[in-house]
Structure formats: structure tokens, C-alpha cells
Amino acid sequence: MAEDPAPARGRKRSEQTRLAILAAAYELTLEVGFAGVTVEGVAKRAGAGKQTVYRWWATKADVLLEALALKADLTVSTADQGSFEAEVDAFLRDSAALLAVPGVVPVLRSLMAEAQRDTDFRHRFQDGFLTRRRAAFETVVARAAARGDKPVHLTAALAADLVFGLIWYRVLATERLLGEDDITAVRRLLSEQPGEE
Amino acid sequence: MAEDPAPARGRKRSEQTRLAILAAAYELTLEVGFAGVTVEGVAKRAGAGKQTVYRWWATKADVLLEALALKADLTVSTADQGSFEAEVDAFLRDSAALLAVPGVVPVLRSLMAEAQRDTDFRHRFQDGFLTRRRAAFETVVARAAARGDKPVHLTAALAADLVFGLIWYRVLATERLLGEDDITAVRRLLSEQPGEE
Numbered sequence A, B: 001m002a003e004d005p006a007p008a009r010g011r012k013r014s015e016q017t018r019l020a021i022l023a024a025a026y027e028l029t030l031e032v033g034f035a036g037v038t039v040e041g042v043a044k045r046a047g048a049g050k051q052t053v054y055r056w057w058a059t060k061a062d063v064l065l066e067a068l069a070l071k072a073d074l075t076v077s078t079a080d081q082g083s084f085e086a087e088v089d090a091f092l093r094d095s096a097a098l099l100a101v102p103g104v105v106p107v108l109r110s111l112m113a114e115a116q117r118d119t120d121f122r123h124r125f126q127d128g129f130l131t132r133r134r135a136a137f138e139t140v141v142a143r144a145a146a147r148g149d150k151p152v153h154l155t156a157a158l159a160a161d162l163v164f165g166l167i168w169y170r171v172l173a174t175e176r177l178l179g180e181d182d183i184t185a186v187r188r189l190l191s192e193q194p195g196e197e
Helices: A008-032 A039-046 A050-056 A060-075 A084-099 A104-117 A119-147 A156-174 A180-191 B008-032 B039-046 B050-056 B060-075 B084-100 B104-117 B119-147 B156-174 B180-191
Strands: none
Touching: A008 A039, A008 A050, A008 A060, A008 A104, A039 A050, A039 A060, A060 A084, A060 A104, A060 A119, A084 A104, A084 A119, A084 A156, A084 A180, A104 A119, A104 A156, A104 B104, A104 B156, A119 A156, A119 B156, A156 A180, A156 B104, A156 B119, A156 B156, A156 B180, A180 B156, A180 B180, B008 B039, B008 B050, B008 B060, B008 B104, B039 B050, B039 B060, B060 B084, B060 B104, B060 B119, B084 B104, B084 B119, B084 B156, B084 B180, B104 B119, B104 B156, B119 B156, B156 B180
């Protein structure tokens, strides 16, 4: 995204406008659904001009992508909890909490559907959201490897595929979100060392 | 779908027409992409009338749903291999082979995207494809439970969520399909009994 060359006060105002646009896009989608959202409508609700939105984002989906990425960064903790099992548990709990926020599931579904239709958006969604979420979880796996409680056969990439695969499959396919039983079972499955063979 | 009331020869002809329509829809999607496919184009290519297609399917997506469900049933084995680990391995290998068939990944992506936009199709996709694929894998888990080599903490539902979650996440999000290393790691992860704690 373009750097804002304005002085300090201008940068602050510009940042407030950015946040107002992200909030407006999210609220509008919650009210009228992704198909009903327009960049014009988002700009109007944020009290900004259409060109201001296009200055920072290519499409309405890109605005929502950034709104969701920020929500996820703020909601899902990757803090050191002393053990891989505790951190997988916290990551899954926070992810379940994020999915329970009104509007998050429909927005995720709209963005993943959009990524299947629009190849350019697909790459921006991968870079700006999917890879960013993977990186968050992979810090948890890397810490476990350093600490020595990561199961030997589990690579960071496969662990991330299984965790995000489960979350996305639930969101897109089954409409069942993560419950207490799921969190416990996945936490145990990913963190337990296999028995002797 | 409507029962065909015609006598034996009529039923045979009608079944040939159904298969021709399924093949035509699949080939056409491979050539022009989901967005470019029309029921009219499918009918024309199959040498059938548009009304014949609509007699059996509500939309072009429903034709592709059935074509994919048949391909999956024919490609992915759930035969008894003597152990849960061997059967998970076979299921993943066959699934990887299915995903390697030209056109399968783009069609799966189009159908999942369509399911996010059209709620009615979403339910038909769940019933006619997603639940049907889960049921296939769940027979493998049920056999393991009867045989006694299913890991204690692993429910059939969670095992299916993890396997199909991984497959769908790869198809929709990362564009990396299942490789030898993935199959080995998932087979071990799902089939190994946890060590003593």
C-alpha cells in the first residue's frame, strides 16, 4: 500500500480514515452481505471519498481482507504458555472466539469464495491473510521445537495445514464451529508423542 | 432426482444420456472454466435437450457435483487393508490421485465457491458430495474401531474433519496437493496410539 507522505498530524488523520474504512466495510457486510457491499457504500459510511478507498485497496474484498487480518491478529494469541499443548489449546480457543464474532464467518466465506474466482485477489488473500495466519501458528510450533516438546513427526507446515484445514473446512463445509471437545482432541492429537512401535 | 418410469430399454437409454451429460459438463468446465459453462452448452455437447438436463439437475453446479461424486466413489478405495494405518494411507493416496486428474481441482474450487454464494446449492453440495465423502472415510474409522486399532481419542467425525480439512485447505488455499511426505505424516499422526503420559 502507498506510504502516506503527510506530516505527523496528517498521518494520524490518515490512519483514522483507514480504520474508519475498515470498520465501515465490516459493518456494511454484516448488514447487507458481501454481494450487496460496494466501495462507494463503504466510503460513504466511513465519511471518506471513493478515491480514498481506492488509494489503499483494489477491491471491497481487499478492505475486508485487511479488516479480518487485523481482527485475527488482535484476537488469536501466540504468547508463550510454557508448553506446546497449552499454546495449541490457546490458539484454538482464541480462533473459536474469533469465529463466534458476528460477521466473521460470513466474511471469511465470502473472501475464500472470491479467492476461487479472482486469481489476483487469491494471491493477495494468500499473502495478506492465509500466510499471515500460518506464520502466527508457526511461531508456536517453532517455540515448541526450541523448547523440545514438539512431536518428532509433526512439521510446522503440516501442523498449520491441519489446524487451518480443520477451521476452514468447518467454516466452509460443515457450518459446525470449534467446540470444547474439538479443541481438547486436536490439542492432544497434535501435542502427544506417539507410543513406541 | 426424478425416477425414470420408462421400461428396461428406455431406462438404459436414459442412463446413457445421464452419463453423457455428466461427462459433457465435466469436459466443458475443463475447456472453458466454470463461469463459461451453461446448461445449454452441456446439453448441446451431450446431444440432449436443455429440458433433459433440467429434468435431473437444478443448475450446472449440480451436474458437476454429481460428476465429481461419481469420480470420487470410483477413485477412492475404502477396502479392508487389514489395519487402520494402511487404510488411511490408501484413502489419502487415492484422494491425491483424484486431485491429480486434470479438472478435478478447478471443479472442486468452483463448487465450494458456489456453495458459499448459493444456500440451496450449499445444502445439495453438503448432502450429495461432502457428507458422502465423509461417510466413505467414516467406514474406514468404523472398521478400525471394530478391529481395535483406532486411537482411543480419535472420533470418526474429527478424523474426517482433519482429513477433508487438510485436502480442502490445500485445494482452496495453498494450491499444494498431497505429497508422499504429507501422506506418511498424516497416516502416522492419525493411526498412532499416544504414549503414556
